[in-house]
Amino acid sequence: MAALFTLWALLRREIALAWAGGVATPLGFFLGAATLVPLAVGAERALLERIGPPLLLVFAGLAAIMTFERLLQADLEDGSIEQWALAPWPMEVFAAVKAIAAVIAIGGPITLTAAPLAIALQTPPAAAPVVVLAVGLALAAFYGFGLLGAALTAGVKRGGLLLALLVLPFMTPPLLFAAAAISAAAAGQSSVPPLTLLSACVLFAWTLGPFGAGAALRAHSES
Amino acid sequence: MVSNFANPARFLALTRWALPIAAGLAVLLFAIGLPWALLFAPADYLQGESVRIMFVHVPAASWALSGYMALAGASFVHLIWQHALADVAARAIAPVGAVYAGLCLATGSLWGKPTWGTWWVWDGRLTSMLILFLSYLGYLALRAAIEDEKRAARLGAILALVGAVNVPIVHFSVEWWNTLHQPSSFLRAGGVAIDPSLLWPLLIMGLGYGALFAALCLAQMRAHVLEQAGKRGYAPGDSP
Numbered sequence: 001m002a003a004l005f006t007l008w009a010l011l012r013r014e015i016a017l018a019w020a021g022g023v024a025t026p027l028g029f030f031l032g033a034a035t036l037v038p039l040a041v042g043a044e045r046a047l048l049e050r051i052g053p054p055l056l057l058v059f060a061g062l063a064a065i066m067t068f069e070r071l072l073q074a075d076l077e078d079g080s081i082e083q084w085a086l087a088p089w090p091m092e093v094f095a096a097v098k099a100i101a102a103v104i105a106i107g108g109p110i111t112l113t114a115a116p117l118a119i120a121l122q123t124p125p126a127a128a129p130v131v132v133l134a135v136g137l138a139l140a141a142f143y144g145f146g147l148l149g150a151a152l153t154a155g156v157k158r159g160g161l162l163l164a165l166l167v168l169p170f171m172t173p174p175l176l177f178a179a180a181a182i183s184a185a186a187a188g189q190s191s192v193p194p195l196t197l198l199s200a201c202v203l204f205a206w207t208l209g210p211f212g213a214g215a216a217l218r219a220h221s222e223s
Numbered sequence: 224m225v226s227n228f229a230n231p232a233r234f235l236a237l238t239r240w241a242l243p244i245a246a247g248l249a250v251l252l253f254a255i256g257l258p259w260a261l262l263f264a265p266a267d268y269l270q271g272e273s274v275r276i277m278f279v280h281v282p283a284a285s286w287a288l289s290g291y292m293a294l295a296g297a298s299f300v301h302l303i304w305q306h307a308l309a310d311v312a313a314r315a316i317a318p319v320g321a322v323y324a325g326l327c328l329a330t331g332s333l334w335g336k337p338t339w340g341t342w343w344v345w346d347g348r349l350t351s352m353l354i355l356f357l358s359y360l361g362y363l364a365l366r367a368a369i370e371d372e373k374r375a376a377r378l379g380a381i382l383a384l385v386g387a388v389n390v391p392i393v394h395f396s397v398e399w400w401n402t403l404h405q406p407s408s409f410l411r412a413g414g415v416a417i418d419p420s421l422l423w424p425l426l427i428m429g430l431g432y433g434a435l436f437a438a439l440c441l442a443q444m445r446a447h448v449l450e451q452a453g454k455r456g457y458a459p460g461d462s463p
Binding site: 148152153156157159162165166168169170172173176177180197201204208212215216219220 | 302350354355357358360361364365368369374377378381382384385386388389390392393396397400
């Protein structure tokens with residue numbers, strides 16, 4: 001029971017930190033990029049209907065990449081990671097809580113913003129819930145791998161570009177399935193099969209991400 | 224058994240012979256395979272002479288993929304048993320694999336132009352190889368960015384292992400997404416679907432690429448072992 005309270009306190013701390021770290025920057029990027037689309041490709045309804053939702057997905061991924069670098073930066077600077085290495089808990093738990101907090105505090109607002117943006121980009125209202133769900137699930141998968149990339153590049157000077165290169169191969173499958181769900185919904189077909197595969201990607205990310213990140217963080221505190 | 228070869232001095236003694244053998248084998252196989260493939264093998268009835276690109280394209284693709292698995296294997300051994308030589312192997316495999324993947328992309332692009340009418344298509348197999356190439360580059364960039372060698376080795380090993388789990392998932396997801404590429408002519412139900420007159424030079428080229436891969440890796444591994452010994456300031460058991 002005490003363990004649950006510790007976890008809950010940790011989660012609240014991490015969410016507060018992620019929120020305070022500035023959710024405005026990725027949100028502003030997401031909004032701004034989506035606003036530029038009709039200006040660049042023209043306001044033709046049929047075209048926007050087709051390319052709008054997949055572009056939202058790409059922008060959500062890019063907004064997430066922007067935030068990966070600072071996921072562990074503060075903990076590295078103030079010594080929290082060393083404290084965690086001393087704590088009787090495995091580093092993997094810390095990594096998992098960290099990633100959950102990032103999904104809630106940063107992924108959540110981006111997902112919610114996707115709904116009005118999807119409507120603004122002329123998504124048929126029937127397909128809009130699938131767009132939001134696909135963006136949300138894809139973000140959940142991205143943050144599982146984003147934390148892994150952040151742990152691998154922690155302490156590397158100007159690691160942001162390196163991080164983007166590292167996480168790109170991992171972001172491909174969730175992006176593909178999210179896009180497939182969106183295009184199935186737009187075509188009026190069932191989006192359940194791609195959404196199921198996307199959920200499998202989320203589980204995969206959350207199995208691999210925290211363990212890889214935990215191992216990488218231990219390598220940092222040991223050597 | 225493996226730990227017998229983990230001794231740097233024994234490794235140097237062994238590869239003094241293994242390296243020239245692998246390099247000689249590569250030269251021999253290319254000397255037979257290249258003229259056979261490029262001059263004597265019959266042209267394809269559909270693709271004409273451009274089918275000869277296959278002989279330099281397919282082996283590069285399969286060795287690039289196998290190379291990543293070898294990288295993950297070496298990383299696993301390094302991470303679990305902390306064998307220094309396993310990390311030396313991983314360090315040597317990565318750049319060779321990256322070049323093979325790049326070669327596969329370049330020859331594939333050259334083959335795509337006459338066959339499909341375009342240099343690049345966003346096809347499943349091409350995209351999968353591109354992402355493998357990026358995985359190699361990511362591994363190399365991560366190792367280059369971390370100064371502490373021990374830490375670079377461990378973090379690189381973690382990335383290679385996680386990446387190796389991801390490679391098949393990327394492969395099947397992009398193949399499901401969109402494919403134009405012909406399926407493998409070797410690994411398919413109903414046996415090998417390729418004529419012996421093309422199969423033999425392809426096999427020889429495949430073995431040649433493999434021998435070249437091994438020779439390049441062994442040469443780099445020797446250089447890394449000697450460099451590390453030099454840094455520590457003692458001569459390894461192998462006299463130059």
